[in-house]
Amino acid sequence: MKIAILGYGTIGSGVYKIIQQYKTKCIHDLEVVKVFDQPNKKNKLEIITSDIDDILGDSTIECVVETMGGIHPAYEFISAALANGKHVVTANKAVVAAYIKEFVTLANKHNVRFLFEATTGGGIPWLAGLNKAKRVDSINQFYGIFNGTSNYILDAMTKHKKTFDEVLRKTQVLGYAEADPSADIDGYDVQNKIVISSAVAFDSIVNMDDFLCYGIRNIKKEDIEYFEHKHYVIKYIGEAIKTQDTYEAFVMANAFDYDQVEANIGLNFNIVTLYGRSIDSLKFYGQGAGRLPTANAIVQDIVDIETLQTAYDFNLDVSLVYQAMQKNSYVLRYKDKIENNDIDYSNKFEDYYYNHTKEITADQLRSITNDLQLDQLFVVKIANYKG
Numbered sequence: 001m002k003i004a005i006l007g008y009g010t011i012g013s014g015v016y017k018i019i020q021q022y023k024t025k026c027i028h029d030l031e032v033v034k035v036f037d038q039p040n041k042k043n044k045l046e047i048i049t050s051d052i053d054d055i056l057g058d059s060t061i062e063c064v065v066e067t068m069g070g071i072h073p074a075y076e077f078i079s080a081a082l083a084n085g086k087h088v089v090t091a092n093k094a095v096v097a098a099y100i101k102e103f104v105t106l107a108n109k110h111n112v113r114f115l116f117e118a119t120t121g122g123g124i125p126w127l128a129g130l131n132k133a134k135r136v137d138s139i140n141q142f143y144g145i146f147n148g149t150s151n152y153i154l155d156a157m158t159k160h161k162k163t164f165d166e167v168l169r170k171t172q173v174l175g176y177a178e179a180d181p182s183a184d185i186d187g188y189d190v191q192n193k194i195v196i197s198s199a200v201a202f203d204s205i206v207n208m209d210d211f212l213c214y215g216i217r218n219i220k221k222e223d224i225e226y227f228e229h230k231h232y233v234i235k236y237i238g239e240a241i242k243t244q245d246t247y248e249a250f251v252m253a254n255a256f257d258y259d260q261v262e263a264n265i266g267l268n269f270n271i272v273t274l275y276g277r278s279i280d281s282l283k284f285y286g287q288g289a290g291r292l293p294t295a296n297a298i299v300q301d302i303v304d305i306e307t308l309q310t311a312y313d314f315n316l317d318v319s320l321v322y323q324a325m326q327k328n329s330y331v332l333r334y335k336d337k338i339e340n341n342d343i344d345y346s347n348k349f350e351d352y353y354y355n356h357t358k359e360i361t362a363d364q365l366r367s368i369t370n371d372l373q374l375d376q377l378f379v380v381k382i383a384n385y386k387g
Contacts, residue, residue, distance in 0.1 A: 001306050004034040004055040006077055007068035008041055008048060010175075011091050011118075014295030015065055016045075026303045033061060036077075056080050063305060065298055066090040075099055082106040082114060089301040091118035091294055097192035097208070100199050101316045113311050115301035120193045122148065123293025124286040125300070126272050130200050131312050137276025139201040143239030143385060144272030145265055146193045148288040149176045149184040150216055150236040152268040154253075157224050158233060159266075164219050176268055176289070186215035187251040190238040194249050201274070202242045203318040210322035211240075211249035212362050214369075214379040219253070223333060223378055226354060227255050233263035234380060246323040248362065254383040255331070262383070273385070281386060324361040331356055332368070333378040340368050 003019070005012045012035065019030050032047065039050040055061055056077075064081040066088060068074050074095045081088050083106060090096060096103070096116045107114035117127050133139060145151050149171055156167040168185070171177040183189040191208040198206045216236055227234055232255035240249040256263040261283065265271045270288025273281050287293035304311070331354055332338060338355040342364050357365065369377060 001029060001063055001302070002031050002033045002061050003063045003065060003302065004036065004058075004061045005032055005065045005067060006036045006052075006055075006074075007066070008035050008037040008045065009067065009069075010291045011294050011298070012037075012065070012067035014291040015067065015298050018292070018295050018299050026307065027299060030299075030302060030306065034058065052077060052080075056084050056086075061086060063087040063089065063302055065302070066092055067298070068092065069094070071095050071098060078103060078114075079106060082110055082112060085110050085112055087112045087114070087305050089115045089118075089298050089305070091116070091298055093119040093189065093192040093196060097195040100196065101205055104314075104316060113305050115304065115311065116196065117301050118294045118297035120146065120196050121270055121272060121284065121297075122286075122288040122290060123296050124270055124272070124284050124288060125297070126284045127197070127200050127312070128300075129282070129284055130197065130274055131314075133274055133276050133279055133282060134201065134313065137278050139274055139276055140243070141239070141241045141275040142197055142201055142272060143237055144284075145235055145262060145270050146190045146238045146272065146288065147184055147236060148268030148270055148290075149181070150190075151265065151270070151288075152176055153185070154216065154219075154224075154234055154236060155266045157219070157221065158228070161221065161224075163221055164216075185217045187213040187236075190236070190251045194238045194240050194251065197272075198240050198247070198249070199316060200312055200314055201240070202247065202320060203314045203316060204247070204320040205316055206240065206247055206249060206320060207322065208249075211251070212366060213251040214253065214377075216253055216378075218375065218378045220333075220378070223380070226333075227380070230255075231258055232256060232382075233258060235262050235265070237262075237381075237383070241326065242320065243325060245320060246325065247320040248323060248325050250362065250381070253378070253380045255380050256383045260383065260385075275386070324363040327359040327361055328384065329357055329359050329382045330365055331380045331382070334372060335376040338368065338372070342368060
């Protein structure tokens, strides 16, 4: 199979390296014949072109790998590749979350495949596992640590007693966090992954504007210490729940007991759990990001296309309506004591600024925080997962 790669950055070059150097039985016949990138990178690789038509117009290229990131021109290039009868594999979570239904429809129309394992969980075969579990079970919930950068930050703050800003700077030096870390620390990255995972798990497009998302930008050393005193570890969690024709989703910090698996996931690793009726809870753990783990997931998708393996089994026609269903307890650290009927004032918390809620719904939590200054607020859910 002849392949073109769009973007020769961290992930694109990783895909090229695996195909060129890791000549296992399944990838022996794969060949990268074109790479789309800036003309000044031509000296790095002779097959680089800066003209996208060199790829889209080449009938010998069967598969296009998109690793450029962002929405535009990735959207236009993916759409054009599919319309030209080329399979597409991508690691671009933002464009997939925004246009997944359109891409799947276009791929089906032109009898090609659109695969995106690397968008969610990096090197972990999370979407493939989710799809396989769904063949037998009705998946009603998933949750987990979906973002390696935020996990690295929280882990380092916990183990090394560093401030948020100190650890963030280190993650940027190490290359885990971008110069603008908003996607990782404000939850946008995890929101995209919830949308993509829900598409596979629930056969539905969920709207990220509906569900709660609180970042970790405002976390302090004192927050880590406060929860440690209560035998909790803070982790940044994305989750979604489906009940018949409704769904609910969250992206926020969670406080886990020390003996829960998630509390012990360190560095930039991810762990995601699904629930099915017969399988109960099933966990997927591994490198959630990084050059070669993510590139590995892309090459796995290419091999699935080459060997005619089953694609994701979804039609995205299920219509789910957002509804706040769960009741949970939350801790809100704010600059002032919060006056609200849903705050449990009987809780004798040590610090005036920690406000504990009763067991409330997401809508009730939203109503509490709507009138607060978000740059002064840190929200933590007390984790109560079954497995």
